[in-house]
Amino acid sequence: MKRKNEGHRYTDDIAREYELITLAYPDFEAFQRRMVEGVDFAAGAEREEPFHLLEIGTGDGFATVKLLRAMKAAGNRGTFTSVDINHEMIEKARALLKTVEPEHSVHLRESDALAYLQDEPEGTFDVVATSFTLHNFERTYREEVEKQIHRVLRTGGLYTNADKYAPEGQEQFDALARHVDQFFEAFVPRGKTELLRKWVIHNISDQSPRHVMFADETVARLQALGFRKVALTERAGLQAVLRAYKG
Numbered sequence: 577m578k579r580k581n582e583g584h585r586y587t588d589d590i591a592r593e594y595e596l597i598t599l600a601y602p603d604f605e606a607f608q609r610r611m612v613e614g615v616d617f618a619a620g621a622e623r624e625e626p627f628h629l630l631e632i633g634t635g636d637g638f639a640t641v642k643l644l645r646a647m648k649a650a651g652n653r654g655t656f657t658s659v660d661i662n663h664e665m666i667e668k669a670r671a672l673l674k675t676v677e678p679e680h681s682v683h684l685r686e687s688d689a690l691a692y693l694q695d696e697p698e699g700t701f702d703v704v705a706t707s708f709t710l711h712n713f714e715r716t717y718r719e720e721v722e723k724q725i726h727r728v729l730r731t732g733g734l735y736t737n738a739d740k741y742a743p744e745g746q747e748q749f750d751a752l753a754r755h756v757d758q759f760f761e762a763f764v765p766r767g768k769t770e771l772l773r774k775w776v777i778h779n780i781s782d783q784s785p786r787h788v789m790f791a792d793e794t795v796a797r798l799q800a801l802g803f804r805k806v807a808l809t810e811r812a813g814l815q816a817v818l819r820a821y822k823g
């Protein structure tokens with residue numbers, strides 16, 4: 577049975593003014609870049625079958641552009657599909673791609689991530705890439721998404737995610753306090769108090785039992801699913817970059 581993430585958490589002005597997140601999150605784009613740098617777009621070039629890349633959570637398209645440019649720079653002529661549940665986000669990404677990559681060749685799909693994955697045949701993708709999206713999912717939904725990512729990857733394929741991977745105990749709450757403080761620093765001087773309120777609630781909710789994506793627990797779960805070489809690197813505060821290969 578298909579399960580959807582009905583209560584997806586990027587709506588109203590958080591979605592409309594999403595780009596302001598980089599003010600509160602100085603290393604936000606750096607994390608996206610590190611995720612992209614870990615993808616070997618030349619891998620499998622000797623194979624006959626075309627290369628397929630899937631991005632989950634297009635957002636405003638900033639990571640999409642980085643992935644597309646890296647793919648093109650490697651001379652990779654495969655397909656690139658990016659999925660987001662939010663119409664407004666898909667339209668933002670479409671506009672961005674049109675401006676910065678007019679010859680863009682990304683298939684933008686407005687869809688629930690799990691529903692999309694469940695419809696894809698096994699072993700379809702060489703890479704499933706995502707950033708700052710899965711931490712928004714409810715844990716049970718995210719676990720289904722991870723299972724489906726494993727299923728849709730071809731053997732040897734890469735799953736990579738730049739995201740919030742929480743440490744545990746006191747470290748988690750110290751990191752959350754520093755994180756929330758950055759939102760105050762960025763938004764108060766700009767008078768964005770209503771947006772600040774929403775982001776603070778959002779950030780606290782990210783660390784709640786319903787949503788939290790613990791680092792060590794994730795590594796163990798992905799290994800149990802059959803991923804190999806599962807690694808969380810570049811850990812800083814609440815963030816890290818995940819790389820895992822289908823065994």
Ligand SMILES: C[S@@+](CC[C@H](N)C(=O)[O-])C[C@H]1O[C@@H](n2cnc3c(N)ncnc32)[C@H](O)[C@@H]1O
Binds near residue numbers: 638707708712
């Ligand atoms: C925080 S944004 C991240 C966007 C982008 N990847 C980035 O790095 O900036 C999360 C995105 O995930 C999308 N999203 C949330 N739940 C989703 C779901 N169940 N299926 C597909 N997309 C979803 C939201 O609409 C939003 O655009």
